[in-house]
Amino acid sequence: xxxxxxxxxxPDARKLNDEVQLEYAExxxxxxxxxxxxxxxxxPPRGLYLLAYDDAEIPVATGGWRSQExxxxxxxxxxxxxxxxxVVQAARGQGLAxxxxxxxxxxxxxxxxxxxxxxTGTMQPEAMSLYTSSGYxxxxxxGLYRFEPQSRCFAKQL
Numbered sequence: 001x002x003x004x005x006x007x008x009x010x011p012d013a014r015k016l017n018d019e020v021q022l023e024y025a026e027x028x029x030x031x032x033x034x035x036x037x038x039x040x041x042x043x044p045p046r047g048l049y050l051l052a053y054d055d056a057e058i059p060v061a062t063g064g065w066r067s068q069e070x071x072x073x074x075x076x077x078x079x080x081x082x083x084x085x086x087v088v089q090a091a092r093g094q095g096l097a098x099x100x101x102x103x104x105x106x107x108x109x110x111x112x113x114x115x116x117x118x119x120t121g122t123m124q125p126e127a128m129s130l131y132t133s134s135g136y137x138x139x140x141x142x143g144l145y146r147f148e149p150q151s152r153c154f155a156k157q158l
Contacts, residue, residue, distance in 0.1 A: 074142030078114030
């Protein structure tokens with residue numbers, strides 16, 4: 001398994017982003033995550049986007065972080081927000097999400113971020129399990145979906 005930094009608009013990243021959006025739509029019965037994202041948000045040192053490839057060079061997992069500061073959506077100064085953590089169905093159960101998460105946390109810490117935050121939902125219990133078992137705790141809701149009843153937000157000090 002190889003994990004490499006890529007641009008958010010890399011063709012393989014777009015492919016997996018399309019897949020995760022379909023999964024969100026299926027789980028929640030809507031159009032997926034409509035949070036506005038721009039490739040520049042994941043450009044170091046203000047962010048990072050990772051892509052994992054299997055031994056056949058097929059993209060199998062993604063994840064990124066972007067800088068956030070205090071604003072009306074409930075973020076605080078020094079936040080790093082996780083976005084698009086995803087592992088394709090065939091590659092699940094191999095610890096890929098945990099490896100990507102650890103690399104993203106390390107990079108955000110090195111970039112001077114103070115806290116990693118994320119938003120997920122009640123229809124993603126495996127995501128909530130990953131984050132709580134990795135030291136994340138529920139926190140005040142933030143972001144686009146902060147008023148949605150199925151939204152769950154988590155944070156971890158870096």
